[in-house]
Amino acid sequence: MTTSNTIQDIASQEYKWGFITEVDEDRIPKGLNEDTIRLISTKKNEPGFMLDWRLKAYRHWASLERAHAEPTWAHIKHPPIDYQGITYYSAPKQKPNRKSLDEVDPEVLEAYSKLGISLNEQKRLAGVAVDAVFDSVSVATTFKAKLAEKGVIFCSFSEAVQKHPDLVKKYLGSVVPYSDNFFAALNAAVFSDGSFAYVPKGVRCPMELSTYFRINAADTGQFERTLIVVEEGGYASYLEGCTAPKRDENQLHAAVVELIALDNAQIKYSTVQNWYPGDKEGNGGIYNFVTKRGKCLGNNSKISWTQVETGSAITWKYPSVILMGDNSVGEFYSVALTNNYQQADTGTKMIHMGKNTKSTIIAKGISAGHGQNTYRGQVKIMKGATGARNYTQCDSLLIGDQCGAHTFPYIEVRNGSARMEHEASTSKIGEDQIFYLRQRGLSAEEAVSMIINGFCKQVFRELPMEFAVEAQKLLSVSLEGSVG
Amino acid sequence: MNMLEIRNLHARIDNQEILKGIDLAIPAGEVHAIMGPNGSGKSTLAHVLARRESYEVAEGQVLFQGKDLLAMKPEEAACEGLFMAFQYPVEVAGISNAYFLRAALNAQRKYRGEDPLDAIDFLPILKAKMELLEMDERFQGRSVNEGFSGGEKKRNEIVQMAVLEPRLAVLDETDSGLDIDALKIVARGVNAMRSPDRSIVLITHYQRLLDYIVPDYVHVLANGRIIRSGGPELALELENKGYGWIAPALAGAQ
Numbered sequence: 117m118t119t120s121n122t123i124q125d126i127a128s129q130e131y132k133w134g135f136i137t138e139v140d141e142d143r144i145p146k147g148l149n150e151d152t153i154r155l156i157s158t159k160k161n162e163p164g165f166m167l168d169w170r171l172k173a174y175r176h177w178a179s180l181e182r183a184h185a186e187p188t189w190a191h192i193k194h195p196p197i198d199y200q201g202i203t204y205y206s207a208p209k210q211k212p213n214r215k216s217l218d219e220v221d222p223e224v225l226e227a228y229s230k231l232g233i234s235l236n237e238q239k240r241l242a243g244v245a246v247d248a249v250f251d252s253v254s255v256a257t258t259f260k261a262k263l264a265e266k267g268v269i270f271c272s273f274s275e276a277v278q279k280h281p282d283l284v285k286k287y288l289g290s291v292v293p294y295s296d297n298f299f300a301a302l303n304a305a306v307f308s309d310g311s312f313a314y315v316p317k318g319v320r321c322p323m324e325l326s327t328y329f330r331i332n333a334a335d336t337g338q339f340e341r342t343l344i345v346v347e348e349g350g351y352a353s354y355l356e357g358c359t360a361p362k363r364d365e366n367q368l369h370a371a372v373v374e375l376i377a378l379d380n381a382q383i384k385y386s387t388v389q390n391w392y393p394g395d396k397e398g399n400g401g402i403y404n405f406v407t408k409r410g411k412c413l414g415n416n417s418k419i420s421w422t423q424v425e426t427g428s429a430i431t432w433k434y435p436s437v438i439l440m441g442d443n444s445v446g447e448f449y450s451v452a453l454t455n456n457y458q459q460a461d462t463g464t465k466m467i468h469m470g471k472n473t474k475s476t477i478i479a480k481g482i483s484a485g486h487g488q489n490t491y492r493g494q495v496k497i498m499k500g501a502t503g504a505r506n507y508t509q510c511d512s513l514l515i516g517d518q519c520g521a522h523t524f525p526y527i528e529v530r531n532g533s534a535r536m537e538h539e540a541s542t543s544k545i546g547e548d549q550i551f552y553l554r555q556r557g558l559s560a561e562e563a564v565s566m567i568i569n570g571f572c573k574q575v576f577r578e579l580p581m582e583f584a585v586e587a588q589k590l591l592s593v594s595l596e597g598s599v600g
Numbered sequence: 601m602n603m604l605e606i607r608n609l610h611a612r613i614d615n616q617e618i619l620k621g622i623d624l625a626i627p628a629g630e631v632h633a634i635m636g637p638n639g640s641g642k643s644t645l646a647h648v649l650a651r652r653e654s655y656e657v658a659e660g661q662v663l664f665q666g667k668d669l670l671a672m673k674p675e676e677a678a679c680e681g682l683f684m685a686f687q688y689p690v691e692v693a694g695i696s697n698a699y700f701l702r703a704a705l706n707a708q709r710k711y712r713g714e715d716p717l718d719a720i721d722f723l724p725i726l727k728a729k730m731e732l733l734e735m736d737e738r739f740q741g742r743s744v745n746e747g748f749s750g751g752e753k754k755r756n757e758i759v760q761m762a763v764l765e766p767r768l769a770v771l772d773e774t775d776s777g778l779d780i781d782a783l784k785i786v787a788r789g790v791n792a793m794r795s796p797d798r799s800i801v802l803i804t805h806y807q808r809l810l811d812y813i814v815p816d817y818v819h820v821l822a823n824g825r826i827i828r829s830g831g832p833e834l835a836l837e838l839e840n841k842g843y844g845w846i847a848p849a850l851a852g853a854q
């Protein structure tokens with residue numbers, strides 16, 4: 117057995133989250149036009165400002181679509197997406213005013229428990245509140261009452277629109293306007309649910325907030341939207357997880373996340389993304405086209421993105437921070453893994469506007485099989501950003517010789533006092549390294565996973581404890597069969 | 601019983617025959633030194649014993665504690681008690697020495713049907729072995745071999761051996777790169793491990809190491825074959841005369 121066989125074997129393990137749940141779904145017909153938008157808005161019983169915003173977004177998107185202005189700059193390849201062939205709303209049928217979990221479809225609860233996510237508060241680890249999004253809607257949010265004691269609002273986006281329309285109106289689109297890009301416009305037009313979190317002044321959110329996204333229905337796109345606002349001096353840590361069934365067709369996931377941190381506020385946003393990546397030949401899998409952005413609006417605020425991306429056929433994602441407040445801090449820690457025929461074009465943008473703003477970018481790309489991994493990062497220092505600092509480190513690890521790693525850093529400096537540091541490296545998992553660890557008694561799989569965990573350490577240590585363990589397991593599973 | 605029995609071993613790398621018929625028996629409890637010119641196949645022999653897959657065995661048989669060593673994967677050989685100290689130890693970024701060594705020890709314990717050790721049980725063991733090798737405690741937390749000096753890497757190999765307590769240790773030029781004090785420390789560590797149920801193979805170029813670790817036998821490997829075996833005095837003779845007198849063809853190869 118050669119080294120590349122061992123790596124190959126380790127990387128080709130089956131996707132374990134690929135089951136399909138049989139539920140009665142309320143689906144609207146395929147296709148997209150103004151009536152679709154109105155229908156979604158009506159189903160959600162939305163106030164007028166929402167419908168207006170959606171329609172503006174739709175018209176903007178439609179003009180881009182007509183002009184064939186779908187973005188093509190990313191280092192990814194896929195057949196054209198048929199936007200009329202997608203169902204834009206699909207939700208498990210449920211009673212309109214569920215009071216408790218007992219009223220959630222047991223099949224849906226069962227699906228979450230198969231994924232290792234218990235929605236029953238008594239059975240949950242006490243430190244994590246979960247919002248469960250199934251296809252187009254949120255089916256349950258745990259620990260709402262406990263959070264409310266501290267004034268923290270954590271609920272589905274739909275509920276926020278009903279109960280806190282003032283907050284939604286104030287912040288929706290304030291970080292990612294609907295006109296931001298093609299997929300952000302599409303999301304704004306059709307998004308059906310997502311999570312909403314609001315942490316009031318001076319409150320340190322007492323538990324981790326998390327959303328678990330599950331795509332289940334066929335031919336359905338998932339378009340969720342997350343909005344997190346942390347007021348002065350507040351703190352929130354938010355986790356996001358995602359999976360989808362194995363299907364032969366590609367499915368579109370186009371989400372938007374907006375974060376807002378006021379003076380001295382901190383937001384830590386962690387993602388473990390494990391959408392179905394497609395099979396070994398590259399059939400099926402999720403197209404993950406996501407716009408995530410945070411705004412450090414206040415002085416001394418901090419937004420930190422940590423992501424571990426192992427899934428999706430295609431990932432197109434650049435969690436970014438706009439550093440407006442003086443002394444604000446933006447961080448991006450990322451591990452992106454591509455195996456088989458997966459493609460990832462991911463990175464970040466750090467836009468420095470305030471004085472003495474500081475950003476750190478640690479991006480680790482792992483490519484195996486025929487995977488193509490691209491880091492694309494932009495650091496922009498605006499005129500007023502005196503004393504801005506950025507540190508960027510991009511490391512690529514190649515497993516086998518049919519994969520690729522690409523790095524595209526864009527740097528724009530308009531203030532001479534800026535200090536920028538950039539480091540990059542590319543390495544291969546060597547047969548000598550694997551042999552060394554095996555000589556000490558570790559199996560080839562354990563050896564590879566140890567080398568990869570070592571490579572990702574700077575990112576894993578930023579993840580909340582439970583997630584770090586989860587992420588390590590996920591990486592070794594995603595790589596199964598790719599070690600040689 | 602012999603710890604290791606090698607019979608007519610032929611091995612190739614990239615279709616080039618490097619080992620051309622090795623016969624060697626090492627009884628339990630003995631220390632054997634293998635010397636020989638550069639490129640003669642000493643490290644190749646060590647790697648074949650440790651079951652490195654890129655080294656192809658063309659012919660021959662190897663019994664390790666009576667079991668067919670050539671049928672084992674590297675990790676099986678390791679778990680059966682074979683340890684190789686590398687001539688060029690490998691770096692593993694981001695993984696601490698302590699974490700790595702505990703994982704290795706637990707893999708071997710699992711193979712033997714023993715319970716894993718948690719960090720609380722393990723750290724005192726590691727600490728004791730590091731003290732024996734006079735290695736600073738901070739090396740526990742440093743990434744495996746990353747940024748270690750040449751001598752530190754070699755010493756770290758012996759720490760690993762001391763923790764893993766193998767039945768057969770093959771030390772490939774562990775002495776090269778060590779300063780004089782370090783050589784004594786390493787020799788003390790190796791001597792502390794001599795026992796009736798453990799055998800040690802020392803691959804070396806220099807008599808100096810054998811002053812501190814006195815072998816039971818010395819073998820000379822040249823051009824893929826063992827061309828002479830003898831007692832510790834053979835090494836002294838080599839030190840004085842070089843290899844030319846046993847194999848005139850090698851006169852220029854030392």
Ligand SMILES: Nc1ncnc2c1ncn2[C@@H]1O[C@H](COP(=O)(O)OP(=O)(O)OP(=O)(O)O)[C@@H](O)[C@H]1O
Nearest residue numbers: 613614616618636637638639640641642643644645
């Ligand atoms: N990958 C390889 N491809 C081709 N030849 C190789 C390869 N690896 C080793 N060799 C050759 O095999 C021969 C034996 O090498 P080996 O490392 O076993 O020698 P050695 O006795 O340990 O030498 P030294 O005393 O210098 O450590 C050398 O001629 C070497 O060039």
Ligand SMILES: [Mg+2]
Nearest residue numbers: 642643644687
């Ligand atoms: Mg050698």
